[in-house]
Amino acid sequence: MTSNVPALIAYVDAEQHYVYANQQYCERFAPQRSDIVGSTVSDILGEARYAIAAPLIDKVLQGEAQTYDWEPFPGVWQVVSYVPQRDAAEHVVGYYVMGTDITERKRAEARINALNGELWQQVHALDRTTRALRTLSAGNRTMLRARDETELLNSMCQAIVTAGGYGMGVIWYRADDGSDALRAVAECGRRGALKLLQSVTVSCAPGEFGAGVAGVAVRTGQTSTVADMAADPAYAAWRQHLSGFRSALGCPLRAGDTVIGALTIYHGEPDTFDADEVTLLTESADDLAFGIATLRAAAEQQRAQATMYRLTHFDALTGLPNHTQFAAALEAAVDTGHREGRPFVALQTNIDRLREVNDALGFAHGDAMLREFAERLRAAVPEGAVVARLRGDEFAILIPGGDRAAATALALQMDECLALPFGVADIPLDVSFKTGIVLFPEHGATPHDVFRHMDIALHQAKQRGARHAFFDAQRHRDQPIRLSMASELKRAIDGDQLRVYLQPKVDVRSGRVCGAEALVRWQHPQRGLVPPLEFIELAEHTGLIKPLTEWMLESVLTLSRDWAAAGRALPIAVNLSARNLRDEDLLDRIRQQLARFGTAPGLLELEITESTVMDDAEFALGVLHGLRGLGIPLHIDDFGTGYSSLSYLQRLPVECIKIDQSFVRDMSSNRDSAAIVRSTIDLVHDLGRRIVAEGVETQAHWDQLASLGCDVIQGYLVSRPMPAADFGAWLQGYSPLPGSPTAAARA
Ligand code: C2E
Ligand code: CA
Ligand code: CA
Secondary structure (H helix, E strand, O other): OOOOOOOEEEEEEOOOOOEEOOOHHHHHHHHOOOOOOOOEEHHHHOOHHHHHHHHHHHHOOOOOOOOEEEEOOOOEEEEEEEEEOOOOOOOOEEEEEEEEEEEHHHHHHHHHHHHHHHHHHHHHHHHHHHHHHHHHHHHHHHHOOOOHHHHHHHHHHHHHHHHOOOOOOEEEEOOOOOEEEEEEEEOOOOOHHHHHHHHHOOEEOHHHHHHOOHHHHHOOOOOOEEOOOOOOHHHHHHHHOOOOOOOEEEEEEEEOOEEEEEEEEEEOOOOOOOOOHHHHHHHHHHHHHHHHHHHHHHHHHHHHHHHHHHHHHHHHOOOOOOHHHHHHHHHHHHHHHHHHHHHHEEEEEEEEHHHHHHHHHHHHHHHHHHHHHHHHHHHHOOOOOOOEEOOOOOEEEEEEOOOHHHHHHHHHHHHHHHHEEEOOOEEOOOOOOEEEEEEEOOOOHHHHHHHHHHHHHHHHHHOOOEEEEEOOOOHHOOOOHHHHHHHHHHHHHHOOOOOEEEEEEEEEOOOOOEEEEEEEEEOOOOOOOEEEOOOHHHHHHOOHHHHHHHHHHHHHHHHHHHHHHHHOOOOEEEEHHHHHHHHOHHHHHHHHHHHHHHOOOEEEEEEEEHHHHHHHHHHHHHHHHHHHOOOOOOOEEEEOOOOHOOOOOOOOOEEEEEHHHHHHHOOOOOOOOOOOOOHHHHHHHHHEEEEEEEOOHHHHHHHHHHOOOOOOOOOOOOOOOHHHHHHHHHHOOOEEEEHHHHHHHHH
């Protein structure tokens, strides 16, 4: 029965002799023997197998049942049990052996183990692919969200660590100085690692510092991996910085045709990146590079737009809003003005004689002056006001909500802010300006009208010689009349409506009248006596200044001839305009006239304003020499309002400098004016010229000027301009002023 059981069965006594063995047992262990009863276990099993069985046999003979798997023959597996047999006294007298062949089971187990191993490997690989996929998709989400490059790089590194589960992600950029250096620009994975990464040398050139995955990726444009940084000689240079990371992967970041940097991923396990994973991570890096390029393009476009906006809305020199932007602000102000019944003030300010500054000091200094002017203007305006540079020397200001009071306050504020001299080229420069003021809505209800009236108000200020002027609608309505005035003026010149007025000049030291200035007046049939300020500009603009000046010259020369005949040899000065200097036959005409009237040299003088001379300095110099060649003493008028340089003044063939009335007027109240008068007098004397002060209205002015050494004085204090016919009588009755030497002698 035991031989029919599919198991190996035997009984062994305490001396390890077989007492019984079934057929299977014998076939397995002693196939060549017919019977094994009586043989020892060690005989039958053989040395090697007995060595395995012996310790277990010892135990079973001590009474402990034993079970074990063993492989008695190659490829044959058995599970064997030893069960002790006891006698009545409980002594172990032998043991049963029961063996079951488990070779099939063992084979299946091995197969399952192998399958499990394979499965594990596949799962592991899947895991790697999955982490790469997670990185890829998290990276792409990042791309959609990031608003700027830094944010993109940082969140990409973060995705590598948090979504991908890698140890560390780093992004490297090529240095922008054209060297081969690589610089870490973003990192995630180790707190504070970016600083450390930035302190180590990494390069994309071949060699010690270019052997890492970042360097290789940038150099070759290919993704590269390192299985174990701790062992790989490529990482010798950074061995102490690896902080436990073993494997590394570097993907190039490609923007167009160039590699701009690399994305590197580090992990604590060695040899962790497999082929699929590398493909996916390379794709991720490509997406990142695309994201970078897109953001850069967007940023570039934004910059271009900002530049365009700046160029089209701001003045490059002063940084102020430009004409376009001011026009838009004005339009908006008119809009809200109408809708909400809100007033506003618009002002236009022009710098006087900017051209002369440019000519005299050069454009760089002219520019510096403009910038400072803009700066001060900005400081002067109330909050919320718009200050713009329209063009050249023209500035504009808009005060939303402002009314007449606000405009007046600003005008005063501007006077204060702009009064101090400008430090241009180390010269304290007085900059004068004119402002035209327009109130919305009373002076203009459309942007067009406001703009136009700003300009007109400014001209009105100029005409009146005022620093500020509100738009004067009445005067403006006169404009068409003023135009028809041009033809009237022409008739006036031909038709004997002009008058010569004379204003005496007095020699300060002698107290005697030493000459007179001829000033034109228009005896208008309806409007009465019109002062020159109201028609000289018109004459200049229409070309009528030429016949007007000729009329003056002829009148003055006639007068001079009459005076000479009466034994009164006093020089008379005639004013020339800029347009007169441009007149090609000016010299010939004057030469002819002098000859025709037989005028003695020196009796006709000419006054030319400093600004006229400075308008085209070289040209003017030629004309002045021509006039001087005719024996005519020349005077520079309104001196101090232009910007003639000392060296230029020295070259001018002039007798006299007439210091401008504005300095004389302000002399006693303004220390700067007093200083200018004093230094001008000294300067002019140093150059061997004489100085005339005009606009002298008070005795105090006279005294001050006299003490400063001024040569000649002209002004209301001596006399207002009078009709030429009255001059003789006036002169007869003139007694030198108190304080002058002559007066002292008489007293
Ligand atoms: P200007 O050549 O500077 O003439 C001096 C002006 O100052 C004159 O004004 C004169 O009346 C004024 N004036 C003289 N003393 C005083 C004073 O003490 N106080 C004040 N406040 N003013 C004083 P006017 O006659 O109105 O002439 C104005 C300007 O018109 C002249 O300035 C000159 O540039 C121009 N002008 C006058 N006549 C002629 C002319 O025949 N030809 C040309 N081209 N311009 C002329
Ligand atoms: Ca004059
Ligand atoms: Ca003058």
